[in-house]
Amino acid sequence: MDIKFSNYQVIEGGICAVKGFQAAGVHCGIRKNKSKLDLGAVLSDVPCHAAGCYTQNKVKGAPIIIDQKNLENGIAQAIIVNSGNANTCNVDGEEKAWKMCELAAEAMKVKPEDVIVSSTGVIGEILPIEPIQEHIPELVDQLEESGHLNAAKAIMTTDTIPKEFAIEFMVHGVPCHIGGMAKGSGMIHPNMATLLCFLSSDVNISVPMLQKALKYVVDRTYNMISVDGDTSTNDTLTIMTNCKAGNPEITEENEDYEAFLNGLYVVLQHFSKVLAADGEGATKLIECVVTHAPTESLAQAVAKSVITSSLFKAAVFGEDANWGRILCAIGYTEGDFDINKISVKLANHTKDILVCKNGRGVEFIEEQANFILSGDEVRIIVNMHDGDQQATAWGCDLTYEYVKINGEYRS
Structure with a gap:
């Protein structure tokens, strides 16, 4: 793939750089440190075409099982995510993950099956649902276009900095955008590493081509990073596009698809380098x-x-x-x-x-x-x-x- 690093412009706004997306982050109490945000949300004003890539570890966090079911139809509209607890290897894990979807859906007025759910943190500890249930109304009340930084902070664990990035680029002569937030610092190894990454876009692209593009770029970016040789259980990377940019729908591999692929690579390469540089204890x-x-x-x-x-x-x-x-x-x-x-x-x-x-x-x-x-x-x-x-x-x-x-x- 011949990446054209001059064919885009970095813009502000993270995952909310795409019009129609709002985000928020609050402290709900999963993490003991009250200064640490631990519950985040993202909401699109319309249902989106969506795709995802996940850990290749045989041990998978309960939210991944739910996400794979929810994204079978390639549609999503919202994200609910917590840090401080991975909700992995728990007997009630899937029940709790689905409950998070239901709680978020009710508060955001969307379908629970259109919610992407994620968790990150300690493996093997029961996830308390009560603080999440108690604070979701507050979280949803704070959803706004300027809430992207708090959402990025809410997904941090041992990260030293919040990780956001967004670009504008052209597809078929039309300005298009990809924005996102990511976390990751340790338990990172090729095959999708302890990381979460959520992307938004407005490119008009079919679900099959969106999934194909995401897998292609992930294999050449996120699957090419390592901090410590440990492949996590909760790795999740999703993209939602509201298809509002105005370009003709991308349904095949053509110049428009290549332009989108190029933009996606730029964003995920940026996050890959930032994640590796912020590896636990890293100096270089x-x-x-x-x-x-x-x-x-x-x-x-x-x-x-x-x-x-x-x-x-x-x-x-x-x-x-x-x-x-x-x-x-x-x-x-x-x-x-x-x-x-x-x-x-x-x-x-x-x-x-x-x-x-x-x-x-x-x-x-x-x-x-x-x-x-x-x-x-x-x-x-x-x-x-x-x-x-x-x-x-x-x-x-x-x-x-x-x-x-x-x-x-x-x-």
């Missing part, structure tokens, strides 16, 4: 770009091997140009390729240095490598010299703080 974003691979799937596998290597992640934290750990990670990647063709560069926004050629080390100036590794973004460029396919993956360094955060997660 790691980006691995694999070029000239024989197949895209192999390029993806190699890129993911590099950014998931604990040894290499630790080396980046220590700002140690131990490139041998990169080659080691490449070497244990499944697939048929010649390690003796591989070259590796360390890079940042302004400089790159060659550290490995033809699978062997080359002389380089250590101080230059240290300078590259001292920044908050480190880029690894792997050239396989064996084709024309490429892929990019994103991760972060492994720090002392990661262990501290996860050693005290429930407390």
